[in-house]
Amino acid sequence: MNALTVACIILACSGLVLIYIFSPAPADAKSSIAEVRRSCSGAVDLAGTITRLSSSDNGLIAELSENKSKILVFIRDFWVQEGDNISVSGKANKFSNQCWVFADKVEFR
């Protein structure tokens, strides 16, 4: 192996290290429940498992929780059950000291 080859190996490995360090967060990353609860405003994109479910006149209210953080997701026109793993896009708002997400789009994961 000549010096140029070794230099190329070092260059490639240094590139890998830099890529590992400077990797941006993936664009499609979902926010965690704790993050959504902290800001609780504007458009959000999150994923989680339904820990409790109740129904109201206008739709379902799903509770998603993670490490003591809890949010309530208001779902219309979509049928879910407790234990379902879902991803939700919608708008978050604080109401009665709770963080509510009004879902625009719900998908099973």
Next chain:
Amino acid sequence: MIDILFCMAGIALGLILGLIPGLHINNFMPAFALLSLTNPQTFFLVIGMSMSFVFSSSFPSILLGVPNEDTALNILPGHRLVLEGEAYSAIIVSLLSGFLVVIFTAPFLLLFLKFLPLFYPAIQELVPYLLIALLFFMFISDKKRAIIVIIISSALGLLTISYNLLLPLLTGFFGMSTLIFSLSNRTEVPPQVMRFKPKNSLASLSMVSFMSCFLSSIFGFIPAISSSIVSIIGSYIRKLDSEEFLALTSGTNVAYMSYSFFALLLIQKTRSGSAVLLSQIFEQESIFFVLGIILLSSAIAFLACMRLAKSIVRLYSRLNYRKLCLFSISFMVMINFVFAGFFGLLVLATATSIGLLANLLGTRRTSCMACLIVPTIAVLL
């Protein structure tokens, strides 16, 4: 009649975009979603543009060594043929194999209609094991030191799997490294022969085109399996020279584009940017309507590219090769920066050093494809 005009407009646009080095139609698809057209008009425009794009995009990859996401593997045999003064034949072989694939597509479609929904789940299950076997075969059929390239490429692939960075990856492995190597070796380009003088018979090229059509029909519907991976599989099935390998990669690109529309209609899966756009307006259009547009636009694009080939190669042969290499390298850096930013440039630099490493170690550059194969295995398993 007006629909045919949309088809023509799409073909013209696809031809122009394909001739611009490094560009991919996927970068422009969101703009087409904003147009308010009827369904048939959109189908004519998008399919016309996509099919002519796959034909014309072989020009910059073969002549300048500047690929887009699909044509990266064209560079290796293309550049070799350019250095032998066979640029014109290389382009004609590429176009011809693409056109043969379109002809073979029609009978394959009848097979898809009957068997695809039945076999799709089984094929999907088998693919990761087949890719593991391919990776193993890539290693044992090359020099032992190829393992260095395979490991570093795999690491790069795994680190960048979450980002859409195919352009800097493939440009680095196959485009930049080839041109830097040519520049450092002071490669001279001989005068180009302006006659179509293929080394292989038409029957042999047809056989390779049929193989690319067949392999694409198996893997073209599976998520995460790119046309480049299929070309690599093909190159291990049959020993191919530069011309045949070029025919295989070009044919596979055309087959992949055609099948992406069939996949949308038959199993509602999107396998290309064009299919994603059509999936938003898709209303049970007939598959034979789509096949008709594919055949029409491919025939027109093929004839247009055949007509353009001589003048483009003539223009190319008048240019200074060293300056052309420097221009191509600068252009690749610029395009990668525009589409992938600083992080893309970092990936480009790393992929280029891996491509150069493969050259210096004397191993096959296709070992770099481990960067796509290993993450694909990780996703599918």
